Every structure is written in structure tokens, then in C-alpha cells.
Amino acid sequence: MSRVLVTGGAGFIGSHTCDALLARNYEVRVLDCLQPRVHPRGRPSYLSAQVEFVQGDVRDRSAWERALEGVRHVFHLAAYQDYLPDFSTFIAVNACSTALLFELIVEKRLAIEKVVLASSQAVYGEGQYVCAEHGVFHPDPRPLKQLQCGNWEHACRRCGRSLAPVPFDESVVRPHTAYGISKYAAELVGIELGRRYAIPTVALRYSIVQGPRNSLYNAYSGICRTFTQRLLNRKPPVVYEDGRQLRDYVHVRDVAAAHLLALERPECNFEVFNVGGTQGVTVLEFAHIVAARCGTGLAPVLRGEFRVGDARHTVSDSSKLCRLGWMPRFSVEQIVADYVEWVRQQRELPDNSDQAAAEMKQHGVLRVAAVHA
Numbered sequence: 001m002s003r004v005l006v007t008g009g010a011g012f013i014g015s016h017t018c019d020a021l022l023a024r025n026y027e028v029r030v031l032d033c034l035q036p037r038v039h040p041r042g043r044p045s046y047l048s049a050q051v052e053f054v055q056g057d058v059r060d061r062s063a064w065e066r067a068l069e070g071v072r073h074v075f076h077l078a079a080y081q082d083y084l085p086d087f088s089t090f091i092a093v094n095a096c097s098t099a100l101l102f103e104l105i106v107e108k109r110l111a112i113e114k115v116v117l118a119s120s121q122a123v124y125g126e127g128q129y130v131c132a133e134h135g136v137f138h139p140d141p142r143p144l145k146q147l148q149c150g151n152w153e154h155a156c157r158r159c160g161r162s163l164a165p166v167p168f169d170e171s172v173v174r175p176h177t178a179y180g181i182s183k184y185a186a187e188l189v190g191i192e193l194g195r196r197y198a199i200p201t202v203a204l205r206y207s208i209v210q211g212p213r214n215s216l217y218n219a220y221s222g223i224c225r226t227f228t229q230r231l232l233n234r235k236p237p238v239v240y241e242d243g244r245q246l247r248d249y250v251h252v253r254d255v256a257a258a259h260l261l262a263l264e265r266p267e268c269n270f271e272v273f274n275v276g277g278t279q280g281v282t283v284l285e286f287a288h289i290v291a292a293r294c295g296t297g298l299a300p301v302l303r304g305e306f307r308v309g310d311a312r313h314t315v316s317d318s319s320k321l322c323r324l325g326w327m328p329r330f331s332v333e334q335i336v337a338d339y340v341e342w343v344r345q346q347r348e349l350p351d352n353s354d355q356a357a358a359e360m361k362q363h364g365v366l367r368v369a370a371v372h373a
């Protein structure tokens with residue numbers, strides 16, 4: 001069977017991808033630096049013993065050279081994810097590493113049959129809205145002044161009325177965070193250079209991926225993690241804005257299934273696909289689902305806080321991938337149940353949410369509206 005390299009394979013989505021590949025009899029190699037904020041205890045015990053592990057950084061050419069030897073397929077998942085303004089780290093880890101991968105494939109004439117890139121819903125920025133009178137909009141980020149007044153919704157720039165969010169397909173991309181920009185840059189590098197040099201490449205734009213193994217230590221990943229950690233530590237979940245923001249959630253096992261499809265189906269080559277959930281759910285509804293599962297009876301709190309850079313509503317339309325036979329199989333309730341059960345089985349239950357909030361406040365990322373309902 002052919003060998004597959006999974007960068008970031010010790011992480012949440014990467015490790016489930018490794019399991020899905022092993023179950024299909026692929027040989028799997030992982031390149032991962034075991035980033036301390038994700039893996040403070042070193043190599044995670046959930047990572048299969050059948051995986052060949054190469055410790056290294058995707059910014060390092062020699063690490064790629066070691067990891068790419070004898071490989072036919074690459075999943076590039078290693079990434080920097082954060083809310084803080086260290087812009088160059090996003091570009092170096094997420095975009096330059098992708099350029100380095102393609103540089104090496106071309107330079108060394110490596111026989112790579114497929115590259116699958118982990119992209120994100122963040123490439124859509126604010127997403128898509130409709131005004132009953134003036135049609136479809138892809139708005140700019142909401143101005144700080146507006147957010148400071150606790151005015152959360154997007155308004156039509158022609159008539160000023162509230163816009164209704166609509167799920168977006170893959171066609172209009174407008175990233176406005178360092179993370180989203182770095183992911184779109186990586187897509188362009190992969191899809192366009194891949195096309196030019198005949199290296200079949202696919203980019204998958206995941207929505208919010210949830211499920212077991214989402215690191216309990218990384219203070220900047222996972223709404224389910226932060227709500228669960230707070231609730232099981234007997235603290236209420238803190239909900240930003242008015243909690244009515246729509247999001248869509250996809251189970252990590254559905255993402256692993258999408259990965260196999262992207263790997264094995266030639267129709268996916270040089271295409272981008274949304275990989276999202278079944279429906280839009282408000283953050284407040286999500287908080288109630290997590291609270292019910294944790295069984296603590298603690299209601300979410302709203303303090304008029306908002307994060308600069310957050311989009312108001314983001315719900316992906318994944319019908320392009322569904323037309324190839326993929327389907328999200330897990331409901332939001334099942335996604336939450338699987339995660340909470342996994343957290344309960346862990347030996348430690350850290351809660352770094354207050355520290356993360358303080359750090360975001362210090363950097364001006366987390367703010368409080370002067371007026372809010």
C-alpha cells in the first residue's frame with residue numbers, strides 16, 4: 001500500500017485522519033513538531049503505534065525532506081491557529097510551509113499523486129447575506145464603532161435594514177484575519193502551482209470541527225472545548241455578542257471521511273470544497289446543548305464582550321462535496337455528546353479560559369461594548 005504523510009498528524013483532525021487511513025491499509029507517516037500549547041505532555045497517547053512519527057517543523061526544509069521520502073500522498077494539516085496579532089507566524093507556518101512543500105516536490109521531482117490542504121471557513125470572512133430589497137451582499141467586517149455600541153448585525157449599505165445571513169458556497173472569498181489570509185494564500189499556492197506542475201491538489205474548507213481529541217490545553221481552539229471545560233469546572237460558559245451568531249459544526253469523523261474521498265477521487269483534483277455541518281446553530285443554542293450534556297445547570301452568561309475579527313454569522317453550504325457522495329452524519333447533539341464523554345475520560349481538566357480572555361483583552365482582541373442588551 002502507498003505511504004501517506006500527514007503533517008500535524010499528532011493533532012485533533014490529523015490523528016483521526018491517520019486512523020481512517022490506517023483502517024484503509026495505507027502506511028502512515030506523521031510530521032509534527034508537537035507544539036507545546038497543543039501537546040504539553042509530548043506525544044499524545046491516542047496517536048496509533050502503527051504511525052511512523054517524524055518530529056519536525058513544517059517551516060524547516062530538512063524536516064520536509066525527511067518526511068517526504070517514499071511518500072505518495074500528503075495531507076498538510078499542521079497550522080498555527082490563534083486570535084493574537086502575530087501575523088507573520090500565521091503566514092510562515094500556514095502559507096510558506098505550503099510553498100516549501102511544492103518547492104520540494106518540483107525540485108526533487110517527487111512522485112506525489114495527491115496533496116490535500118486543510119483550509120478553513122475563515123477564508124470567507126464575513127460570509128454572505130441578503131437584503132430583501134437589494135439582493136446578495138458579502139459585507140466588510142463590522143466597524144469597531146458599531147460593535148462598541150452593541151449593534152451586532154450587518155446592515156444593508158443601501159437601505160440600512162438588517163441583512164439576513166445565507167449559507168455560502170465556495171465562490172466568493174474575502175478573508176480578513178491573519179489566519180484566513182494565510183489559509184487562502186496556502187490554497188492559492190497549492191491549487192495554482194499544483195495545476196501548473198501537474199500535482200493533483202485539493203483544498204478543504206472546514207467549518208468548526210469538533211469531537212474527541214480537540215486539545216484541552218490549546219486556549220485558542222474549539223468552542224465546545226471552552227464551554228465544556230468551564231462547565232465541568234463549575235463555571236458558566238461565556239458567550240460573546242448577543243449569542244445569536246450562527247455557526248455550523250462538523251464532527252471530526254465526518255472530516256476524516258471527507259479526507260479519504262478527497263484522496264481517492266480524481267474528480268476532486270484542483271478543486272476547493274466546503275466541509276460543514278448539517279445546519280446553522282446559534283452560539284447560545286450551542287452553549288445550552290453543552291450545558292445540558294454536562295448536566296451542571298449553569299446558564300451561559302452574556303457580558304457584552306466581543307472579539308475583534310469575529311464574523312457575525314458563518315454557515316457553509318457543503319453541497320458541492322455532497323454531490324460526490326459525502327454527507328455529514330453527526331448531529332450537533334451527537335458532536336457535543338462525543339466530546340463531553342471524551343473530556344470526562346481524561347485525567348486532567350485544565351481550564352485556561354480566564355487566562356486566554358485576559359491575554360486577548362491585553363492585545364485589544366477581546367473588548368466590551370459600551371452599550372448592550
Ligand SMILES: NC(=O)c1ccc[n+]([C@@H]2O[C@H](COP(=O)([O-])OP(=O)(O)OC[C@H]3O[C@@H](n4cnc5c(N)ncnc54)[C@H](O)[C@@H]3O)[C@@H](O)[C@H]2O)c1
Nearest residue numbers: 008010011012013033034035057058077078079118120209
Ligand atoms: N479545528 C477546527 O475547527 C478547524 C477548522 C478549520 C480548519 N482547521 C485546520 O485543520 C488543521 C488541523 O487543525 P486541528 O484542529 O487538528 O489543530 P491541532 O492544533 O489539534 O493540530 C495541529 C497539529 O499541528 C502541529 N503543528 C503546529 N504547528 C506546527 C509546525 N510549525 N510544524 C509541525 N507541526 C505543527 C501541532 O503540534 C498539532 O499536532 C489546521 O490546518 C487547521 O487550520 C481546523
